[in-house]
Amino acid sequence: MGRAFVYVILGGGVAAGYAALEFTRRGVSDGELCIISEEPVAPYERPALSKGFLLPEAPARLPSFHTCVGANDEKLTPKWYKDHGIELVLGTRVKSVDVRRKTLLSSTGETISYKFLIIATGARALKLEEFGVEGSDAENVCYLRDLADANRLATVIQSSSNGNAVVIGGGYIGMECAASLVINKINVTMVFPEAHCMARLFTPKIATLYEDYYRTKGVKFIKGTVLTSFEFDSNGKVTAVNLKDGNQLPADLVVVGIGIRPNTSLFEGQLTIEKGGIKVNSKMQSSDSSVYAIGDVATFPVKLFGEMRRLEHVDSARKSARHAVSSIMDPVKTGEFDYLPFFYSRVFAFSWQFYGDPTGEVVHFGDYEDGKSFGAYWVKKGHLVGSFLEGGTKEEYEIISKATKLKPAVTIDLEELEKEGLKFAETV
Ligand code: FAD
Numbered sequence: 001m002g003r004a005f006v007y008v009i010l011g012g013g014v015a016a017g018y019a020a021l022e023f024t025r026r027g028v029s030d031g032e033l034c035i036i037s038e039e040p041v042a043p044y045e046r047p048a049l050s051k052g053f054l055l056p057e058a059p060a061r062l063p064s065f066h067t068c069v070g071a072n073d074e075k076l077t078p079k080w081y082k083d084h085g086i087e088l089v090l091g092t093r094v095k096s097v098d099v100r101r102k103t104l105l106s107s108t109g110e111t112i113s114y115k116f117l118i119i120a121t122g123a124r125a126l127k128l129e130e131f132g133v134e135g136s137d138a139e140n141v142c143y144l145r146d147l148a149d150a151n152r153l154a155t156v157i158q159s160s161s162n163g164n165a166v167v168i169g170g171g172y173i174g175m176e177c178a179a180s181l182v183i184n185k186i187n188v189t190m191v192f193p194e195a196h197c198m199a200r201l202f203t204p205k206i207a208t209l210y211e212d213y214y215r216t217k218g219v220k221f222i223k224g225t226v227l228t229s230f231e232f233d234s235n236g237k238v239t240a241v242n243l244k245d246g247n248q249l250p251a252d253l254v255v256v257g258i259g260i261r262p263n264t265s266l267f268e269g270q271l272t273i274e275k276g277g278i279k280v281n282s283k284m285q286s287s288d289s290s291v292y293a294i295g296d297v298a299t300f301p302v303k304l305f306g307e308m309r310r311l312e313h314v315d316s317a318r319k320s321a322r323h324a325v326s327s328i329m330d331p332v333k334t335g336e337f338d339y340l341p342f343f344y345s346r347v348f349a350f351s352w353q354f355y356g357d358p359t360g361e362v363v364h365f366g367d368y369e370d371g372k373s374f375g376a377y378w379v380k381k382g383h384l385v386g387s388f389l390e391g392g393t394k395e396e397y398e399i400i401s402k403a404t405k406l407k408p409a410v411t412i413d414l415e416e417l418e419k420e421g422l423k424f425a426e427t428v
Contacts, residue, residue, distance in 0.1 A: 002103070002110060002111035002112060002113060003034070003087075003110070003111075003112055003113070004112075004113045004114075005031075005032060005033060005034040005087070005112065005113070005114055005115075006028075006032040006033070006114070006115045006116065007023065007028065007032055007033045007034070007114065007115070007116050007117075007118070007328070008033075008034045008035075008036065008104065008112060008114035008116070008117050008118070009033070009034070009035045009036070009117075009118045009120050010036055010094055010097070010104065010117060010118070010119050010120060010121055010266075011035075011036075011037055011038075011119065011120035011121040011122055011263075011295075011297075012035050012036070012037025012038075012039055012041075012042065012043050012088070012090065012120075013037075013039070013043055013044075013046060013120060013122045013295065013317070014043065014044075014045065014046050014067060014070075014122075014295060014314055014317040014318065014321075015120040015122070015294040015295030015296075015317040015318070015320065015321040016035050016037065016043045016067075016118075016120045016321070017042070017043030017044070017066070017067025017068055017076055017321075018067060018068055018071070018317070018318045018319075018321035018322055019118055019120065019294065019321040019322070019324065019325050020033070020035060020043070020067075020076060020081070020084075020086055021067070021068050021073065021074060021076060022321065022322045022325035022326065023086075023325050023329070024084050024086075026325060026326070026329040026330065027329075028084075028085075028086075028329075029085065030084075030085025031085055031087070032085075033085075033086045033087070034086070034087040034088075034089060034112060034114075035081070035086065035087070035088050035089065036089040036092055036094055036104065036106065036112065037088075037089070037090055037091075037092070038091070038092065038093040038094075039090065039091070039146055039147065039148075040090050040091040040147075041062055041090065041147060042066055042076060042077065042078045042081060042088060042090070043066065043067045043076065044062060044065050044066050044067060044147070045065045045066070045067055045068075045069060045070040045314070046145075046146075046314065047070065047314050048060050048065040048070075049144060049146075049147065049149070049150040050144055050150075050172075050173060050176035050177055050180065051176060051180070051346060052065070053065075053150050053154065054150070054153065054154060054157065054177070054180035054181075054183075054184070055180070055183065056183060056184050056185075059154070062147070063075065063077050068318070070314065070318070071318055089106070089112075092106050092107060092108055092110075093106065093107040094106055094107070094266065095107050095266075096266060097117075097266045097267065097270070099117075099267070099270040099271065099288050099290075099291060100270075101113075102114050102115070102117070102290060104117075114290070115290065116290055116291075116292065116328050117290060117291045117292070118291075118292045118293070118294060118321075118324055118325075118328075119267065119278055119286070119291065119292065119293040119294070119297055119298075120293075120294050120295050120297065120321070121262075121263035121264075121266070121297050122262070122263060122295055122296045122297055122317075123145075123260035123261055123262045123263060123296040123297065123312065124145060124260060124261055124263055125143040125144070125145040125149075125256070125257070125258075125259075125260055126258050126259045126260060126261055127143070127256075128141075128168075128227065128256055128258070131226075131258070133227060133228065133229060133230070134229075134230075135229070135230040135232065135238070136230075136254075136256060138230065138232065138236055138237060138238045139156070139236070139237060140156050140160075140237050140238050140251075140252065140253050140254065141230070141238055141254045141256060142156055142253070142254065142255050142256070143255075143256050143257075144173055144177060144255065144257065145260070153177075153255065156253050157180075157181065157184050157186065157253065159252075160186055160252040160253045161184070161185055161186065162185055162186070162187075163186055163187070163252030163253065164186070164187045164188075164189070164249070164250050164251055164252050164253070165178075165181045165186045165187065165188050165189070165251065165252065165253040165254070165255060166188075166189050166190075166191060166227075166241050166249050166251045166253075166254050166255075167181070167188055167189070167190045167191070167254075167255045167257070168191050168192070168226075168227050168241075168254065168255065168256045168257065168258060169191075169192055169256065169257035169258045169259070170190060170192030170194060170196070170197040170198065170199065170223075171197075171198060171199075171200070171257055171258075171259070172198070172257070172345060173255075173257025174190060174192065174197070174255070174257040175190075175197055175198060175210070175345065175347055176345060176346075176347055177255045177257060178190055178214065178219055178255075178347075179214075179217075179347035179348050181253075181255070182214075182217045182218065182219060182348075183348075186252075186253065187218060188218070188219045188220070189219070189220040189221075189222060189249055190214075190219060190220070190221050190222070191222045191223075191225065191226070191227060191241075191243060191249075192223060192226075193223070193224060193225060193226050194223065194224075195223060195224065196208065196211065196223070197210060197211055197221075198210075200358075201343070201354060201358050201388075203362050203364070203376060205364055205368065205376075206364070206376060206388065209368060209371050209374070210347070210350065213348065213350070213371065217348070222243065222245070222247060222249075224245070225243045225244045225245040225247070226243065226244050227241050227242070227243055227244075228242050228243060228244050229241075229242045230242070230254075231248070238251055238254055239251065241254060260296070260312060261276070262276055262277045262278075262296055262297045262310065263297055264276070264277065264278055264297060267286075267291075270288070271286045271287050271288055271291060271293075272286065272287035273299075274299045274308055275299045275308060275309070275310050276299070276310055277293070277296075277297055277298050277299035277310035278293035278297055278298055278299065279299050279308070280292065280293050280298050280299065280300050281300075281301065282300070282301050282303070282335075282336035282337045282338075283323070283324070283327035283331070283334065283336070283337070284298060284300060284320055284323055284324035284327060284337060285324075285327065292324040292327070292328065293324075294317065294320040294321045294323075294324045295316070295317035295320060295321065296310070296311070296312050296317060297310075298310065298320060300320065300337060300339075301336075301337075302339060302341065303336060303337075303338045303339070304338070304339075304340060304356075304405070304407060305357055305385075309341070311341055313341070313342065313343045315342040315343070315344075316339060316341065316342070319337075319339060320337065320339070323337045340355055340356065340401065340404060340405045341355070341356060341357065342354070342355050342401070350390060350391070351390070351391065352388060352389060352390040352391075353388075353389055353392065353397050353400075353401075354386065354387070354388045354389075355386065355387050355400055355401045355404040355405070356378065356384075356385050356386035356387060356404040357378065357380070357385045357386045358378050358386045358388075359378060359380055359385060359386065360378045360379050360380025360381070360385055360386075361378070361379045361380070361414065362376055362377070362378055362379075363376065363377045363378075363379060363414050363417045363418050364376045364418065365377070365417070365418050365419075365420070365421035365422070366389075366390075366421055366422070371390075372390075372391050373389075373390065373391040373392065374389075374390050374391070375387065375388050375389040375390065375392075375400070375421065375422065376388040377410075377417060377424070379410050379414065379417070382409055382410055383407045383408065383409055383410060384403060384404060384406075384407060384408050384410055384424075384425075384428075385404070385407060386404065387400040387401075387403065387404045387425065389422075396422060399422065399425045399426050400422070400425045402425075402428070403424075403425035403426075403428040404425075406428055408428045410424075412424075
């Protein structure tokens with residue numbers, strides 16, 4: 001038993017949603033496109049799960065955050081897929097793929113064949129067990145990758161009001177969840193091995209500003225150590241966590257955000273893998289010409305930096321998706337994917353954006369005292385390669401994005417650059 005489609009998207013996350021919209025804009029016919037996803041719901045904006053979804057009052061719930069509302073575009077509800085003749089196969093895991101035969105085998109035993117396959121399998125949260133810590137399947141230990149995780153976290157939050165949470169990890173998930181827990185009146189302690197939060201992006205100066213603000217909200221930071229084990233009650237619920245530095249922290253709730261692994265396993269041995277992702281060219285095409293990869297699972301050439309990168313951010317998922325569909329449906333007119341890496345986050349009343357590459361020398365600018373509008377530039381080999389801005393307006397973000405994309409030479413000395421601040425980007 002099997003069905004055949006011209007185009008199949010494997011995975012139903014952010015990239016899949018944006019790819020579907022692009023397919024319809026380029027004129028896909030009824031019955032040509034199938035999306036197959038393990039999740040039981042149509043593609044949605046995953047970043048909402050650590051933000052609006054966890055609010056105590058009027059939390060965001062589907063269908064409000066289906067793709068592509070995050071890019072101020074159409075909201076693709078299940079009805080939209082139906083109306084556009086797109087087969088949405090939900091709640092169905094693909095358990096194997098035969099790239100040579102161009103077929104997928106689903107967990108329900110169905111074989112689906114394709115002419116073009118787009119891999120959009122994203123990534124999974126790393127588990128503590130992978131670092132030798134047992135017991136993270138306890139009911140009050142939460143990861144956050146998909147809607148099921150978010151529902152569970154929201155339930156545990158509700159039953160932990162005025163209690164204690166331990167957040168493991170100081171990256172995006174840790175920082176955003178900690179803020180949401182505080183808003184839900186939970187006492188938060190963050191634990192991570194690095195010297196400061198958001199270690200891959202923030203400088204110590206930027207991190208200090210956010211951490212100080214978190215402290216005013218009652219958040220405690222325990223740095224330079226990791227979780228080694230849990231304490232449980234007789235029902236198997238975690239009651240405390242033990243840290244390597246000897247500390248024990250009481251916990252009604254533990255949130256773990258220690259990184260992700262791209263879901264490449266179906267393709268190992270069949271497609272070229274690089275930097276942990278499926279290697280694609282500037283058309284998002286893998287080592288098999290019928291197979292494309294997009295979003296968190298793809299390692300693609302970032303032209304601006306002359307390097308292969310795998311990014312774990314929503315903007316690259318959206319844009320790589322559109323580019324892959326354009327490459328498939330209009331190969332002659334579609335050029336190289338020329339992407340400027342872009343990340344953002346929102347916590348409490350803060351909102352920042354980053355463009356480019358956080359490497360080289362850093363120049364901080366703006367007002368770090370009032371903490372409302374400040375930024376940083378990264379300068380490498382005499383060129384601007386990265387820009388960070390907190391509290392910018394739409395226009396200001398556009399200015400730093402455009403300037404960074406041009407990788408301009410920085411001809412003034414760095415002290416002067418600090419004084420110029422945003423004005424430097426404006427005049428590029
Ligand atoms: P995903 O959205 O993860 O989708 C992958 C899909 O594939 C899932 O539906 C999965 O179930 C499915 N799948 C995987 N394997 C199979 C299989 N074998 N069979 C069937 N289906 C399968 N980025 C930012 O830039 N800013 C943010 O503020 C931000 N916030 C975030 C907050 C949270 C809580 C999370 C989890 C991520 C956040 N991100 C953020 C990252 C962003 O959401 C991801 O970069 C984006 O979702 C990647 O899209 P994707 O389509 O590649 O993968």
